[in-house]
Amino acid sequence: MILDLATLVVSFLLLVIVYPRLIRVLRGMRAGQVIQEELPATHQKKAGTPTGGGILFVGLAVIGGAAATLNGHPGALPAVAGLIVGGAIGLVDDVSKLRVGTRGIPARLKFPIQLVLAIPVAWLATVEGSNQLFLHVTPWLIFPVAVLAIVGTANAVNITDGMDGLAAGLSIIAIGAVALFLPNAPIGEKAVAMTLCGGLGAFLVYNRHPARVFMGDTGALAIGFALAAMAIQQGTLLLLPIVGLVFVLETLSVIIQVAYFKATGGRRIFTMTPIHYTFHHEGWSENRIALTFWAAGVLSALAAIALVHMHV
Numbered sequence: 404m405i406l407d408l409a410t411l412v413v414s415f416l417l418l419v420i421v422y423p424r425l426i427r428v429l430r431g432m433r434a435g436q437v438i439q440e441e442l443p444a445t446h447q448k449k450a451g452t453p454t455g456g457g458i459l460f461v462g463l464a465v466i467g468g469a470a471a472t473l474n475g476h477p478g479a480l481p482a483v484a485g486l487i488v489g490g491a492i493g494l495v496d497d498v499s500k501l502r503v504g505t506r507g508i509p510a511r512l513k514f515p516i517q518l519v520l521a522i523p524v525a526w527l528a529t530v531e532g533s534n535q536l537f538l539h540v541t542p543w544l545i546f547p548v549a550v551l552a553i554v555g556t557a558n559a560v561n562i563t564d565g566m567d568g569l570a571a572g573l574s575i576i577a578i579g580a581v582a583l584f585l586p587n588a589p590i591g592e593k594a595v596a597m598t599l600c601g602g603l604g605a606f607l608v609y610n611r612h613p614a615r616v617f618m619g620d621t622g623a624l625a626i627g628f629a630l631a632a633m634a635i636q637q638g639t640l641l642l643l644p645i646v647g648l649v650f651v652l653e654t655l656s657v658i659i660q661v662a663y664f665k666a667t668g669g670r671r672i673f674t675m676t677p678i679h680y681t682f683h684h685e686g687w688s689e690n691r692i693a694l695t696f697w698a699a700g701v702l703s704a705l706a707a708i709a710l711v712h713m714h715v
Contacts, residue, residue: 407597414601418459422609426616429453434501452614455497457622460602461490467598471591478589481528481632488520489557489628493620517554524632525549533587533638536714549635552643557627559650562657562677564623567612568693569679573700574626575603577647580704585711587637596633612689642710648703649696653677
């Protein structure tokens with residue numbers, strides 16, 4: 404635990420120093436966020452805020468995982484693979500948005516790409532992983548579910564990343580809970596997780612409202628891939644939707660809204676989705692939304708931890 408804490412603190416302090424430099428570089432590259440026209444006026448003011456800041460905490464976590472592996476500590480490879488694959492997809496998406504001025508890779512291409520590239524990450528996580536808690540089935544039955552879980556988690560984090568500090572705070576809670584408080588986390592995985600949490604904490608210093616930098620798809624997809632890979636490797640796949648319950652609810656709000664809109668010819672259930680925008684339209688500040696959703700994230704993580712202890 405002392406080593407985990409030291410890793411987190413060192414990562415945090417390092418990136419707190421480095422992030423202002425990255426922000427200046429991104430501004431110089433004119434890597435400004437493109438804001439959707441349908442978003443509230445308060446969000447239109449964020450147009451041009453540097454995006455792609457996730458590349459820093461993702462890169463540091465990959466280095467942390469590589470260092471752990473070279474030092475003989477097992478278990479880092481699934482999370483590192485998830486960070487690299489998710490980060491690469493997100494980076495291409497971010498660059499596409501900036502260069503073309505669109506919403507990035509078309510969904511009809513993005514989802515199949517994610518599915519294909521999730522396969523090696525899922526394979527690493529299941530091969531190196533523990534038996535799944537609450538599930539007594541062979542690994543080859545777990546594998547297709549693992550692939551879908553990785554892609555689903557990545558998109559859920561990405562959907563949630565629409566408000567200052569929201570996704571970063573929830574990610575710290577979920578990753579910390581999986582790596583530190585759920586069973587079977589190997590030392591290498593903890594090294595990746597704590598480096599990532601420390602980096603996310605530093606990012607949050609500059610991403611809290613009013614944000615000076617956004618993580619972009621580079622950060623959001625990498626977090627989702629890595630988080631799911633960790634849970635699969637530890638055998639806690641079934642607990643992943645509970646640990647990341649807020650991510651799940653944000654995604655469900657979009658699915659329900661779209662389905663209802665199509666079924667009723669244009670009617671809506673929520674004012675706007677993902678659901679954090681509905682709260683914003685009701686007058687909640689971004690800070691209030693972030694703090695409330697973080698609290699819900701802590702409670703859901705505690706529920707997952709309690710389920711494990713009850714099972715044991």
